Amino acid sequence: MSLLTNSKTLIIGLASAAISIQAHGTVSQEQWRDLNMSIVNGHILPAYQALSESSTALEENTLSLCKDPQTATLDAAKTQFRATLSAWQGAQHITFGPIELLMRSYSIQFWPDKKNLTSKQLNKILQAEDPGSLSEKAFQTASIAVKGLPAMERILFAENALELIQTNPFRCQFLHAVSDYVKLQSRNTYNEWNAFKDEFAHLESEEGLYETAQEASIDLMKAQIEPLEVIRDLKILRPLAKSTAKPRRLESWRSNHSLQNMQLNIQSLHHMYSGVAGANLKALLEEQGAIDLAQGIEEQFVGLEKILNDIPTPLHQHIKDVSVREKLLLVSEGIELLGKSFAQAMKLLDVQLGFNSRDGD
C-alpha cells in the first residue's frame, strides 16, 4: 500500500511539475526533418525489422513442430511466438504507412475480439480440414480474424496443445500457414517502409505524401501519442470493467503475455520519445526551452514502467486482486496525465495532430 501511495505521489507530482511550464519556440523545418529521419531510422525501421526477423524464425519453428510434434518443438514454437508477439507490441503504435495497406494491422493481430470471432472462425476451419484453406490465395479472402497472432496463440497455448497437434496434423498445418502469412505481412511491411521512408527525406517532390517536414512529423507525433489512449481504454479499463474484472478481455491472456504487452508498449513509446540516438522529441523540447516539460515526460514514462513492474504476472490470474486493480487504475491515471503532458508539448511545438480527421461530424 505504501508503495502505491508513493507511486501515486510520483505520478501526480510529476504531472503538476509539467503543467507549470511556460515556454514557446519555433522549430525549423530542418529540425523537424532531423527528428523525422532519426525516428524513422532509429525507431520505426528497427521495430519492423525485429518483427520481420522474429516472425521469420517463428515460421521455421512452426514448420519443425509440424514435422516432429514433441514437447521440445512445441516449447520452441511457444517461445518464438512470445518473441514475435513482443516485437509486434513494439511496433503496434505505428498505425500509419505500409501497415495500413488492406488492413494489414488487423490481419496480424485481430484484437479486441469482442464477439470471439477468432475462435469461431478458427474452429470452423479446423473442423473442415480443407487443404485449400492453407493456400496463400485462400488467405486473401479468409476472415481477418484467423490470419494472425491470436489464431496462432489459440493453437499453441491450448490446454492439451501437443496432443491435439499430434492427433490432428491439419491443426499444425494451419498454424504454419498462419505463421507464414504473418511472416509475409511483416516482411512486406518492413520492405515497404524502406521505400516509404523516402517520403520523410524528399519533401520537395510534388507527388510526395507530405509538403513539409513539420507536416510529416505529425504522423510520427500521432504514433507517439494516440496509442496511449488505446492502452488505457482497451488493455486496462475494458478488462477491469466497472466492478468485477473480466480476465478474458485482457490482450494475449492465453500466452500469459498481457502485462508484458503493456510494458513493451510503454517501453517502445518511451524509446520513441527519448531513446532514439541523435534528434529526438525530448531533445527538441529542451532546445525549445521546455526543459521541465521534457524531463517531466521522461519521468512520467519511468514512473509508469515502475508501477507496471510491480504488478504480478500472469495478469489474468491476478486482475481480480484489489491491489492489482488499484495499480492498474494508477497506470491508467498515469497514462492520462502523460497524454496531457504530450498535448502541452504539441501546443508548444505548434503541432495540430488533426482537425477534421480527429473531430469531424
Next chain:
Amino acid sequence: MGINRRQFSLLLAGSLIAPKLLAKQGSPLIASAAKNSSGQYELTIVDSGGNEYWRHPLTARAHHVEQHPTEPLLAVVGRRPETFIDIVDYQHKSLHTRILSQNGRHFYGHAIFSPDGRYLISTENAVEEGTGLIVIRDKQQNYSVVAEHPSGGIGPHELKSMPDGETLVVANGGIQTHPAQGRKKLNLDTMKPSLAYINARSGEIVEQVYMPEELHQLSIRHIDINGTGRVAIALQYQGEPYENPPLVAFHSQGKALELVRAPEPVNSAMKQYCGSVRFDSSGEVVAISSPRGNLITFWRQDKGAYLSKVTSRDGCGVAKTDRPGEFLISSGRGHCYRFNLHTQKKQKVPLQLSSSVAWDNHLNSFY
C-alpha cells in the same frame, strides 16, 4: 484506372468551356468555418487572390456555410449541439442576424436557403423527444419560424433542395445524441439511417429510402444534388473498425439506393469515413473527402463509378469551381488546393492570412 481517366476525358470533351481568366481581384473566392491559431472559431472568407477578405468571430464551432441565392448573405450554421446560425452580410462585412434555436432544440450544422431566397431551412434536434426536424424560417419576418416538419428519422444532417424547388432531400444520419451527454452516440445498435424526400410546404414525406439492415450502422450524413435531382451521398460507418463497408452511395427518386465502393486498396484507405461531398459545375462528377484517410475520391454520377483519388492531408472541405471536373479542397492543416480531374494536377492556392486557420468540415466557393 487508366480506362476510367480516358472515359472521363471523353465525358468532358463535350462540355469543356474556355476557362475564365483570373477572377476579379478582391472578390470572394471561398468561405468556410474555421478554427484559428488562438483556438477561436470563426468564419473565414478568402478572396480570389488568396488574401484575407473578412474574418468573422463566432461564439462556438460552426459547420456548413450556405450562400444566399441572390443577396450577399451567408448563413453560418452552428455545429451539433450548438444553437446559433449567424446570418452575415459579406459585402458590408457585418453580422446581419444571429438566429438562436428555440428552447429544447439545437442545430446539426446544416441549413439551406429556399431557391427564391426567402426561407432558411435547417435540420434540428427536438432534444427531449429525440426526433429530427426540418425547421423553416422566413427571412422577411426576421427569420421567425413559420413551419416545422418531422425529418423522418433521428439525427438529420445535411439537406438539399430538389430541382422542383418544393421538395427537400434530407440525410437522416440515424445517430441519437443528447446535449447533456455532449456528442456521445447513444443508439449505435438500433440506428436506422435514411434519405427522406419531404414536401417543404406540406411536410409530407413523399419518399424514403433506408440502408439495408446489415449496413444499418452506415450513417447517411452528407449529400449533394445535381440539376437532374441525382443525389450523391457520403457515408460514415459506426460499426467495427476492421470492417470495410461501401462509403459512397447515389440515389435517384423512385429508385433503389445504389451503394458503391472504390477498388481496393482505396476503399479500406478511406477509413470508414467520408466528410463532405460536392458535384462539379457540370453535375457529372462528384468529389468525396475522406479526411481520416487523407484522400479525396472522385466518382461519375451516372454509373456511380470510381474515377480516381488525390491525397490531401486532413482534407475535408470540397467545392466546385466554374470548370467541369475542377474542385477546390480545404484542409485542417490550413491549406487550400485546386484540383483538376482532367489534368490530375493539384495546385496549392497561395493564402495570405494574417494568422493561420484550420479549415473546418465544409467549403463554400463563390462560383
